[in-house]
Amino acid sequence: xxxxxxxxxxxxxxxxxxxxxxxxxxxxxxxxxxxxxxxxxxxxxxxxxxxxxxxxxxxxxxxxxxxxxxxxxxxxxxxxxxxxxxxxxxxxxxxxxxxxxxxxxxxxxxxxxx
Amino acid sequence: xxxxxxxxxxxxxxxxxxxxxxxxxxxxxxxxxxxxxxxxxxxxxxxxxxxxxxxxxxxxxxxxxxxxxxxxxxxxxxxxxxxxxxxxxxxxxxxxxxxxxxxxxxxxxx
Numbered sequence: 001x002x003x004x005x006x007x008x009x010x011x012x013x014x015x016x017x018x019x020x021x022x023x024x025x026x027x028x029x030x031x032x033x034x035x036x037x038x039x040x041x042x043x044x045x046x047x048x049x050x051x052x053x054x055x056x057x058x059x060x061x062x063x064x065x066x067x068x069x070x071x072x073x074x075x076x077x078x079x080x081x082x083x084x085x086x087x088x089x090x091x092x093x094x095x096x097x098x099x100x101x102x103x104x105x106x107x108x109x110x111x112x113x114x
Numbered sequence: 115x116x117x118x119x120x121x122x123x124x125x126x127x128x129x130x131x132x133x134x135x136x137x138x139x140x141x142x143x144x145x146x147x148x149x150x151x152x153x154x155x156x157x158x159x160x161x162x163x164x165x166x167x168x169x170x171x172x173x174x175x176x177x178x179x180x181x182x183x184x185x186x187x188x189x190x191x192x193x194x195x196x197x198x199x200x201x202x203x204x205x206x207x208x209x210x211x212x213x214x215x216x217x218x219x220x221x222x223x224x
Contacts, residue, residue: 003157031210040216041216042120042203042214042215042217043158043203043214044214048211055210093158101163102160102163103212104157105150105157105158105159106157107155107157
């Protein structure tokens with residue numbers, strides 16, 4: 001399978017714990033996006049990378065959130081000191097480069113903070 | 115933050131009915147408009163990428179139109195089938211960003 005893969009599919013954690021999610025984009029895709037989706041809402045932009053460079057980060061994003069894409073390949077999203085409000089589906093998507101190209105999504109990581 | 119609105123929020127139709135949804139977006143600084151289908155327990159998948167005012171795209175029983183001057187796009191499904199049940203998302207593209215609407219949840223009743 002050469003699609004976008006995300007790991008884990010589900011994560012249950014206690015409030016205050018740190019969690020890290022991984023996204024492996026399609027290998028030739030330069031751009032990688034992270035989104036968060038809660039019930040009844042559309043995907044909300046978190047951050048995106050062009051190769052290894054993090055070009056934009058949502059102003060709504062708390063400092064507890066950090067993302068990396070070392071060597072422009074896979075990406076990780078870390079949430080420190082999780083809160084119940086962080087419970088959501090975290091989606092990763094990639095695309096080759098141009099804006100006229102469609103996003104390819106992973107299956108997402110469903111986070112539940114207890 | 116750009117406001118992309120979709121209506122209705124949810125829809126139940128009988129198998130065989132035709133239906134349509136609306137996506138409204140800012141009419142300025144338009145670059146592209148995408149439609150995605152998101153089935154339960156699966157990844158969102160792109161249906162259409164639309165860039166030009168007046169664009170009409172078709173994929174089987176599903177089609178979409180685009181009006182960039184007034185800032186809306188319609189998605190049509192002809193003869194709905196149970197496998198069409200999904201959430202349909204539109205995304206307005208501007209400045210390397212994809213701004214998603216809240217989606218329309220379609221349930222097709224056999």
